[in-house]
């Protein structure tokens with residue numbers, strides 16, 4: 001049973017500006033009490049009524065956990081004076097508050113609300129200031145009313161403020177007439193919330209707004225699994241199923257949406273397909289820009305080869321024919337693709353291209369889609385590589401990944417370079433590719449390097465694969481495994497997996513092992529032994545660097561459960577080690593964690609080993625892995641250190657951006673490398689256990705791969721090429737343009 005208490009807000013002890021989480025001390029009728037909860041709009045000096053429960057906190061003792069609150073209009077003169085003097089109204093301090101109340105007595109609040117100009121009768125208040133106070137009062141009241149109204153629809157205060165800021169008093173109209181507009185205009189409101197509000201205001205079934213919003217939502221969901229478009233039939237079926245309405249009602253609305261330019265309808269292989277407008281134009285622009293960039297540069301082949309040979313001499317290497325060909329084509333073409341599996345000499349080729357450009361006095365830029373991939377590119381080339389986001393100078397960062405990104409670099413302010421080399425191209429999605437190409441002008445060479453057999457990008461599109469299959473550009477396919485690389489069974493097996501050949505699992509290898517076990521508990525025990533004792537010595541790394549990669553999220557060997565178990569054994573409860581349970585998950589000091597979405601705004605600070613700050617910046621990205629350095633239960637902050645020096649503070653509310661990372665999914669491991677990986681393979685849905693996934697997992701290891709589980713499942717993964725096709729059409733657009 002919730003209790004109700006009343007009192008004055010004596011002091012705001014802590015407030016998280018982002019989510020409104022507040023700790024305040026309340027002077028109640030009998031006693032002072034600390035109250036905690038989410039109430040962004042309560043200010044010091046206000047008189048409030050709070051509903052909630054008393055709880056006893058381990059460290060802070062008795063507290064009142066607030067579930068809901070109401071700001072009371074002060075009724076007696078003293079309350080009014082206290083409120084006005086609290087700082088709640090800008091421009092009124094304690095002394096002025098006393099003067100106002102002395103003048104208007106019990107009538108004070110009515111005057112401020114209804115005849116604010118009369119405030120000018122008080123000494124020290126001009127007419128303008130009187131008006132200003134009146135407006136402030138009104139605004140506050142409107143916002144409070146709006147929040148109360150939205151509470152009825154189960155909308156949190158956080159969201160309520162965003163909604164009010166967006167529409168002001170128009171909010172009521174929007175909600176009553178077309179709540180789906182909220183999903184379009186406000187980040188944090190998706191179709192589901194809008195649909196719930198809609199049903200509460202009585203919009204449901206096959207209402208036009210509902211169907212249109214449903215169609216867009218179905219397209220959005222499809223894009224989240226990598227699709228750029230959906231066939232019309234499938235889109236209708238998915239929408240009908242989601243909205244629980246008859247399919248034949250839908251197509252007419254999709255046609256209307258095309259007229260309103262919210263979707264684009266095209267034909268592919270004589271079948272109607274539907275794009276959300278944004279993705280259609282992204283593909284079209286990418287195709288057009290690649291086409292325009294692909295100028296031919298008239299430099300003699302012999303001349304180039306002569307110069308390449310000079311570089312080979314200096315670098316003491318001898319390129320093979322394909323690699324030389326790659327350098328030649330990089331010089332002669334505006335667009336070049338270099339693709340190949342591990343150990344096929346991609347890096348060596350990039351390095352030679354760089355040396356070539358450098359010798360010619362040409363400027364070049366290096367970039368990769370993720371921070372980790374960029375870091376590796378810097379290490380292997382010896383030249384600075386950046387993330388593509390950084391290269392394009394991300395600005396006005398959004399607070400949500402659905403919002404379009406804004407980059408300082410674009411067609412009006414393009415990148416200045418003679419050549420741009422992008423590594424790990426398989427991870428670049430259609431939106432990022434579009435942003436990148438917008439910032440590149442004709443005359444700049446673009447060299448795209450990647451392994452097309454890795455899992456495709458997380459975001460929609462299959463950019464690298466589509467560019468290759470379009471046959472519109474020079475593609476150098478490196479397929480020779482060099483002698484040094486041949487000594488590694490990781491590389492040899494990766495190529496076998498890719499070709500669909502069986503791999504030898506007899507444990508005679510130095511870097512590739514299969515431990516056959518058929519029981520989940522035993523598998524977990526084996527993994528623990530490997531992480532704690534065997535692998536760190538074997539590959540000369542810390543236990544934290546040994547990464548478990550699993551195909552699945554759910555199930556006994558899925559990420560969620562594995563992390564619980566691994567945490568228990570690798571970072572157990574200890575006195576002095578603080579921990580915090582957030583949404584059912586425990587975070588503990590010393591835990592290995594991963595950021596699971598791009599956050600462009602969160603601040604980081606690089607600190608030396610003595611704690612001195614030497615660099616600051618913003619942005620932590622999906623897949624970045626770090627260690628929990630400190631959990632401060634009082635300020636409710638989790639400090640995570642990334643790359644051993646980059647410190648980031650997360651409020652407890654932001655902790656939903658973090659996940660334990662003792663085990664991660666293979667999808668999340670894309671673009672990263674670890675000294676050793678351990679891959680549990682026992683069972684799972686066939687849809688997940690496919691060749692690409694095994695290939696990606698195996699190629700993440702630098703020094704050692706250990707598979708633990710069933711060798712027949714490993715073989716069935718090698719045989720399974722049924723990974724889900726993505727609906728993308730960059731290849732079609734390229735072919736059209738080339739015609």
Ligand SMILES: Nc1ncnc2c1ncn2[C@@H]1O[C@H](COP(=O)(O)OP(=O)(O)OP(=O)(O)O)[C@@H](O)[C@H]1O
Nearest residue numbers: 318319320341342343344345346347348482484485
């Ligand atoms: N022309 C060459 N002659 C001899 N060895 C070569 C040649 N090119 C590359 N190598 C060697 O082959 C190995 C793999 O080359 P490199 O690192 O360039 O390949 P990669 O495709 O970038 O590999 P990964 O994708 O695994 O990083 C390296 O040891 C490299 O020194």
